[in-house]
Amino acid sequence: MKYRINFATYDREKVLRARKIKLLLFACIFVLFITFIMGLKRTTETNTELNNVKKRKEELIEKKERLLTERRKLLSDTEVQLLDAKLSFYTNTFLNRLYVSSYLNYLEDKTPSNIFLKSVDFDANRKSFIITGECLNPEAVANYITSLQSVNFIKKVQITKQTFQRLGEKKLLVSEFELRGDVF
Secondary structure, three states: OOOOOOOOOOOHHHHHHHHHHHHHHHHHHHHHHHHHHHHHHHHHHHHHHHHHHHHHHHHHHHHHHHHHHHHHHHOOHHHHHHHHHHHHHHHHHHHHHHHHHHHHHHHHHHOOOOEEEEEEEEEOOOOEEEEEEEEOOHHHHHHHHHHHHOOOOEEEEEEEEEEEEEEOOOOEEEEEEEEEEEEO
16 A cells, blocks of 8 residues: 655645744743742742841840840839930030031131121021121122032021111111021
């Protein structure tokens, strides 16, 4: 018996298409497999890291408890609160005093001789200041504002009030002003 091959039913394009589909399917399965393996690896690494963090947290809690028992042997809770209050008071007082004194030193350096300051109000909590003064030359106030703004810790200075009066027989023009500014 002889076998006959009918070449009319063999479709080469159909075979190539089926081969491409199988190859694409195999590639997708391979990518999914690799993604699954990488996910498992990442999960195990995350679990290991989580266990290390939990262990470290437990060690820190034990250390904290040990230090608290040692502290309670030396000081009571009310003594610790009193010491904390004193420490915060002294640090705030020292820092505010240092801050205000450095501000006043810069203000003294930047104030020209033709400007007379009446009052300087500095609020360290709000980090703002108000300066009131007098001047014979109105342009000197503008120069004074620019010289204050050249200081590196003064944010902005603006004039909030300025009045002019004529005084004496020579009719001198006196300018009264108020400046507000912020510091950081």
